[in-house]
Amino acid sequence: GGAKGNGPTLASAAGSLLETWPTSASSLSSDGYKDLYVYQLDHPTRVLEWTSGKTICVAGFGPDRNEILELHLPPKLFADENKGLCAERDFKVVHGGFSDGPVHRLRHIQGTRCVVTNNGRSSSLQVWDVGDDESDVFRRTSSIEGAAPLAGQAAGERGSQVAAGPSPQPCVLHGALLGHVQLSQLASGDTCYTLETDSSEPLSALQFVSPWVFLACCRNGNLFAVDTRSPSLPPPTPVPPPPEASTDPVHWGMHATAGADVAGCRVARLSSGAEVVVSDLRNPGGPARRALLEVPADGSAGDHLRVSWAPALEDCLAVSGFDGGVQVFSVSTWGPEAREQRALFQHRGHSVLPSERSAPVRTTAHAWHPDRPRTLLSAATDGSVHVWDWVHPGAAQD
Numbered sequence: 001g002g003a004k005g006n007g008p009t010l011a012s013a014a015g016s017l018l019e020t021w022p023t024s025a026s027s028l029s030s031d032g033y034k035d036l037y038v039y040q041l042d043h044p045t046r047v048l049e050w051t052s053g054k055t056i057c058v059a060g061f062g063p064d065r066n067e068i069l070e071l072h073l074p075p076k077l078f079a080d081e082n083k084g085l086c087a088e089r090d091f092k093v094v095h096g097g098f099s100d101g102p103v104h105r106l107r108h109i110q111g112t113r114c115v116v117t118n119n120g121r122s123s124s125l126q127v128w129d130v131g132d133d134e135s136d137v138f139r140r141t142s143s144i145e146g147a148a149p150l151a152g153q154a155a156g157e158r159g160s161q162v163a164a165g166p167s168p169q170p171c172v173l174h175g176a177l178l179g180h181v182q183l184s185q186l187a188s189g190d191t192c193y194t195l196e197t198d199s200s201e202p203l204s205a206l207q208f209v210s211p212w213v214f215l216a217c218c219r220n221g222n223l224f225a226v227d228t229r230s231p232s233l234p235p236p237t238p239v240p241p242p243p244e245a246s247t248d249p250v251h252w253g254m255h256a257t258a259g260a261d262v263a264g265c266r267v268a269r270l271s272s273g274a275e276v277v278v279s280d281l282r283n284p285g286g287p288a289r290r291a292l293l294e295v296p297a298d299g300s301a302g303d304h305l306r307v308s309w310a311p312a313l314e315d316c317l318a319v320s321g322f323d324g325g326v327q328v329f330s331v332s333t334w335g336p337e338a339r340e341q342r343a344l345f346q347h348r349g350h351s352v353l354p355s356e357r358s359a360p361v362r363t364t365a366h367a368w369h370p371d372r373p374r375t376l377l378s379a380a381t382d383g384s385v386h387v388w389d390w391v392h393p394g395a396a397q398d
Helices: none
Strands: 033-040 055-059 066-072 092-099 105-108 114-118 125-129 139-144 161-165 171-175 182-185 191-194 203-208 213-218 223-227 252-256 266-271 275-280 289-293 306-309 316-320 326-330 339-341 345-347 363-368 375-380 384-390
Touching (some): 055 105, 105 161, 171 203, 203 252, 213 252, 252 306, 266 306, 306 363, 316 363, 326 375
Parallel strands (some): 289 339
Antiparallel strands (some): 033 384, 066 092, 105 114, 114 125, 125 139, 182 191, 203 213, 275 289, 306 316, 316 326, 326 345, 375 384
16 A cells, blocks of 8 residues: 555555465575565665564665655554454555655664664765544654765765764764764754764774763774763774684674663674674673574675664574575573574564566565564565564464
């Protein structure tokens, strides 16, 4: 279904895959799933951002004009009681609009109906009003300027990383390089904090772990835990040397656990070579848990590389971007030596379902549901969006 009125329209949803699963996809039997639903976008998204427990934002990343949409997840997914009586199994567009360029980053500002986007090729941010019950239109309300690019800065490194600040005043942390990180107020666009360093190291991730402390991860794997009450840059926590010498250039991404206790925060760094390093903010330089993931790491994961902790499941993280799948791992048995680890669960739906594309399908993004322990969303280069609830192999369903 499309949006109301003259809003954007999308291809129709295919409903519940558990009821329409192709017989050829025997490797993806319904045994591992409690729920599985699919939606087909006209153009792929590389952003999946929760705006509530039942709605997400997606947006295209084509070179020119792109749809930016808020989707409501299938009501049947949330009908835990009498699921068979709930007929509504489709995604639904609730708000929509158009961006003049690609959307490479999108962050929802907690407590507001605003999202902030970046196009992946400049440092400026676009601020959007998602709309409400009165309007189904996404409205661009303002822009926030970032630092000017350095001479010789590669085009692919000019797009800003973005993190939403949890402070009472809505603000956004952004920057393409470590030396360009700044905190801007959403309402005025004024800069209220800048990181004092002239480092030109490209960033791969920014994330707040408390109202004052944020993490900055560089593409080379260096991790910085920065307190915004002090402008100075703390020493980095580098990644351990790789288990074996490699000539292939490796880049790193990052995600940290969220919680009230910053000291107890755990950080997972994922490399394009499929290595994960888990460190503890209590002792960032101390012994880390490490793993070599059993995924097809051919070095071509690029910007689609994603790692994320499960917010409501102990010791679980998900990775994607290596192929058309999403792999879920338990870190509970990992030790300081980088040993091969097999996934606890694999979602291979994007690569198994029939596609008209000749190129292999690659997962572009995934996101855990904020409250439902085993519910994830994933999107791929063929425009498919899946929401699925997996079952721990050999365990009773939650």
